[in-house]
Amino acid sequence: MATQTLSKFVSTPLITLLLYGKTGTGKTTLGAKAAQFDEFVPLEFIDFDLRLEGLVESLPPTLLERIRFQSYRDTTTPGESFDRAFARLRELEDLAGKPDAPRTIFLDSLTFFDKASLDMVVYLDAQKGYKEGSNKERYGPLIAAQDDYGPTMQHIERFVQRLTGLKQKGYNIFVSAHEKDKADPITGRMGISADVTGKKLPNRLPGYFNEYWHTELQMVTNGSTSYLVRTKGVEGVDSRTTFSSIINPVESQDHIWNKIITHLRKKKQ
Secondary structure, three states: OOOOOOOHHHHOOOOEEEEEEOOOOOHHHHHHHHHHOHHHOOEEEEEOOOOHHHHHHHOOHHHHOOEEEEEOOOOOOOOHHHHHHHHHHHHHHHHOOOOOOOOEEEEEOHHHHHHHHHHHHHHHHHOOOOOOOOHHHHHOOOOOOHHHHHHHHHHHHHHHHHHHHHHHHOOEEEEEEEEEEEEOOOOOOEEEEEOOOOOOHHHHHHHHOOEEEEEEEEEOOOOOEEEEEEOOOEOOEOOEOOOOOOOOOEEEOOOHHHHHHHHHHHHHO
8 A cells, every 4th residue: 555645634634523521512513513614514413312403503594504414313123223323334435525425424422322332232132142140131131231341342443443434535524422530540530531331442532533622611701601622631631632733722612613724724725
């Protein structure tokens, strides 16, 4: 395979973004606001949260035609939504470069996708039977056991790896997640990270993304709320960016995309 020069990243500036935060801190809206810019549209939601009605209310009508979605939720078989989402990845691989292809893929959210992955593993495990005296025998075959979490993490990481790999085919990739508490394995100090199954996976998954942002709220003096995004980590909060020269460590969610797109357009000139 031929090697390439770093000038490729100037001519084809694509973003892989993992953003996480508490419920109501603007994760979904922040990603959707990227649809203001031609470089990101069409933007397609892989929608596991099923709460896009709220997004419709928060966006200007002019953006709605620039955003597509497919919703994923189990209806008949546990884990079927995982299979459908993985099938969509294969479709997107084949669709790359064609007129109907989206420009940006937004998995919203990793937290509910995580649950679908676990449900699939538990369901498949239940088809094999279960041990005498186990929780599954006591409470029913669809109760997760300790042995289910390892395969679940493998499925999640494999999906994220393939999803972010779509960048090589010309897609921007956004993923949202809720936050969860975690303890530093060395100091024991508490912090927060993206909510995903396991102890090791929350530390590995950010490695698949060039942007890792934390969404936050700030109450201002008149009682209104300011939506912020942290792009530089502080003690207890993981975040980072490749755009540290043009965006602040804590940036307004209303301004961040404009700053990034303005910067990328200048680099291409």
